[in-house]
Amino acid sequence: MNSLYREKVTMARIVIFFLLLIGTVGSTYHEDVYKLSRKLLDGYNDMIRGSKDLSQRTSISFMFNIIKIAEYDEVNGKLAIVGFFFLQWEDYRMKWDPDEYNGTNNVMFESKDVWVPNIMLTTSHSDFRKLGTDDVPVRYDNEGTSYWSPADVFTTSCTPNIYYYPYDTQNCFLYFSSWGYSLYEVVFHSMRDDVNTYLYSEHGLWNLTATSVFVFKDTTNQINSMVIKLTLTRMPTFYLINMILPIIVIGLLNILVFLLPAESGERVGYSITVLLAIAVFQTIASDKLPHVSRPQISLLCIKLLIDLVLSVLVTTLTIVSLYFYDMPDSRRVPVCLQAVCRFILCKKCCSNKSEDKYDYEETYEIYKIENGKQITTSISLSDVRKSEKTDVINWTDVGRCSDIVFAIFSLLAFIASNVAFVLLVIIK
Incomplete structure (x- = not known):
């Protein structure tokens, strides 16, 4: 009152x-x-x-x-x-x-x-x-x-x-x-x-x-x-449309580098282009903000720095993956690496299924003469096809395996970075 x-x-x-x-x-x-x-x-x-x-x-x-x-x-x-x-x-x-x-x-x-x-x-x-x-x-x-x-x-x-x-x-x-x-x-x-x-x-x-x-x-x-x-x-609508959403889309492009065929020769150039795009957005954001460190620097600048580091890491992983593809076949793949790739590529599983297909095939007898004597031998069609099958892991398989692992890692890092940014903004 x-x-x-x-x-x-x-x-x-x-x-x-x-x-x-x-x-x-x-x-x-x-x-x-x-x-x-x-x-x-x-x-x-x-x-x-x-x-x-x-x-x-x-x-x-x-x-x-x-x-x-x-x-x-x-x-x-x-x-x-x-x-x-x-x-x-x-x-x-x-x-x-x-x-x-x-x-x-x-x-x-x-x-x-x-x-x-x-x-x-x-x-x-x-x-x-x-x-x-x-x-x-x-x-x-x-x-x-x-x-x-x-x-x-x-x-x-x-x-x-x-x-x-x-x-x-x-x-x-x-x-x-x-x-x-x-x-x-x-x-x-x-x-x-x-x-x-x-x-x-x-x-x-x-x-x-x-x-x-x-x-x-x-x-x-x-x-x-x-x-x-x-x-x-x-x-924030203007900044959401013109800055935050483009940053998220560019970060998502990092993951797609592992879908490019290794034979295309475009992987490294693609990843470096994404890296430079993130660096440009970081420069734009820093120009719009005061150059101060107190009381706190911008959370968006921290996110851009994390995206830049992730992009550098993706570029490095791309080079490592290409290194596996170009490894000579004369060099043997380590046993532990073979086991990991078999698990990821499901090679052993596919091999077992193909073996089961020929378990009940017929056995054929073959006659041949050696030193004037007739010799009878038996051969199974499944044995012939099994000999043609192989579950040996080569370096190309290692490169495919690394693409899968690196893509999953990049996707998880991308999701974690953006979810953390959204949560920090929401609970402010």
Whole structure:
């Protein structure tokens, strides 16, 4: 209920301010406003606060209104936003009786002629300058209440945390401090706990997901600050289509190198082409990110490095596989390697099945004469065919076996790399 009441009071003040900003009451004459202005500025010192008792603090109520995000440069850590403040305070020197000036109940001065709080953006990215300009008007009502709405393009430093790029969320802080006034002279009070986004226009890349406003008091340095926190979430669709999906597809191409015939002579060139493509994407990603190592480097850069290492490994395994294919037949294949290849290529199994096919074939008798004697011998058709069959593993079989093993290894490494990246992004 108190929060709702404060909202209504705040909106009422804003409405009153803008009504006053439109102009004075129709019955007010130029001469009356001129006389009032001269009377109020007579002996006025714009370096003295508007408190009657200077031992008391000047209380400044404020509200920040954001219009749009002009730019967020992650490489340089610069955030530029367009917005304006609504500030209100009391100045006892600006009180008058409206009846004495033909019903004039408000008057306006340039900020260079009256006292305004000296506020600076202390988290500025490039240069320090005070809030507002000398020609920004300050309006007063007959009760001495000041209304000031300085607008600007505020450029602040915001070092990004790019670990989850392009699925990152950035928290940027703008500190507006009362420069030259201690905590016992000027104090800030926020009219609301968040930024007014009524006039806000959406950005094409960043979503303004949350805002907060609070007052920070540095008792050590006697600095009073208005703090505006903006939470920006990147929209990753562009990067998903133009960077992440192509990287995944190129990584998948690494596995297909083992399907190319060894006789084609294109395996090494194919694998090196994929390696260079991954290196190009790594360069593109690094150019779009700030060159920092704190707090963390990008998870996408780590994934690209892993893909690059895997591509180098696939190229090496391709060369090893071709080495098996080109091994001379005069060199005997080790027994252990034969056993592994028989298991992978199912050679022994196929040999047993072919033997079973001829177990019941007929036996034939063959007669021949040696030294004038007739000799009878028997021969089985299955024996003849078994002699023609062989389960000896050659180096070509070893090359085929290595292709299968290396392709499965590359596929598992590819799946593990991408699943780990997705899980880390999801559970952030």
